[in-house]
Amino acid sequence: MASKKITITVRIWRQAGPGAEGRFEEHRLEEINTDMSFLEMLDVLNEKLTLAGREPVAFDHDCREGICGMCGAVVDGIAHGPERETTLCQLHMRHFKDGDTICIEPFRGRAFPLVRDLVVDRSAFDRIIQAGGYVSVNAGSARDGNTIPVAQHLAEQAMDAAACIGCGACVAACPNGAAMLFVSGKISQFALLPQGRPERKRRALAMVRAMDNEGFGNCGNERECENVCPKGLSIRNIARLNREYLRAALVGTD
Numbered sequence: 001m002a003s004k005k006i007t008i009t010v011r012i013w014r015q016a017g018p019g020a021e022g023r024f025e026e027h028r029l030e031e032i033n034t035d036m037s038f039l040e041m042l043d044v045l046n047e048k049l050t051l052a053g054r055e056p057v058a059f060d061h062d063c064r065e066g067i068c069g070m071c072g073a074v075v076d077g078i079a080h081g082p083e084r085e086t087t088l089c090q091l092h093m094r095h096f097k098d099g100d101t102i103c104i105e106p107f108r109g110r111a112f113p114l115v116r117d118l119v120v121d122r123s124a125f126d127r128i129i130q131a132g133g134y135v136s137v138n139a140g141s142a143r144d145g146n147t148i149p150v151a152q153h154l155a156e157q158a159m160d161a162a163a164c165i166g167c168g169a170c171v172a173a174c175p176n177g178a179a180m181l182f183v184s185g186k187i188s189q190f191a192l193l194p195q196g197r198p199e200r201k202r203r204a205l206a207m208v209r210a211m212d213n214e215g216f217g218n219c220g221n222e223r224e225c226e227n228v229c230p231k232g233l234s235i236r237n238i239a240r241l242n243r244e245y246l247r248a249a250l251v252g253t254d
């Protein structure tokens with residue numbers, strides 16, 4: 001598809017800090033190339049604001065290749081925007097029309113306190129991982145990859161769960177602000193593989209406890225998390241998380 005230039009209006013959330021009053025600002029942007037990514041469009045906006053002597057919009061980004069999970073905002077009411085299985089940095093302006101008004105606001109959730117503008121603190125995810133999102137192994141040289149056989153269907157399911165990049169879109173989309181899809185992905189990728197099974201009970205209890213302590217809500221099976229996940233994680237992982245947790249809670253850890 002050939003690129004073209006469009007004119008858009010962005011209605012973007014501005015907030016100087018956690019305790020400051022927030023508001024929407026409107027800016028008209030002309031000559032936006034449809035080959036630009038959404039973040040490149042925000043770069044154009046920030047250049048315009050800087051030249052006018054105003055404070056640029058703060059937003060998270062890093063790799064801009066859909067890998068790191070740093071970027072994230074709610075675009076027209078949808079976390080990461082209207083395209084399925086697409087991160088904000090890989091959302092391109094060709095998906096918008098000339099004359100569109102685009103509403104941009106940060107991920108919202110009690111466990112994701114706002115830092116500034118579109119930036120939220122997602123360190124709660126880090127603390128959940130620290131609680132049990134790892135396997136304990138003896139240090140030394142790596143084992144041969146074929147010494148522990150894994151069934152193909154289990155390996156594929158584990159890889160699908162491990163695709164989670166921890167962006168937080170699931171939390172932003174959930175009416176309850178739940179992190180169940182994120183936590184279930186991390187628990188599933190280990191529970192499905194032999195290397196993760198020795199600690200599976202302790203892991204399930206510890207990570208769910210950490211999730212609750214961070215203030216995330218409960219899953220209501222709305223499936224909004226699945227709809228906005230840029231890596232297409234399935235809520236089947238949440239069912240697996242529930243089974244892992246119940247098993248650990250009823251049987252206890254070793």
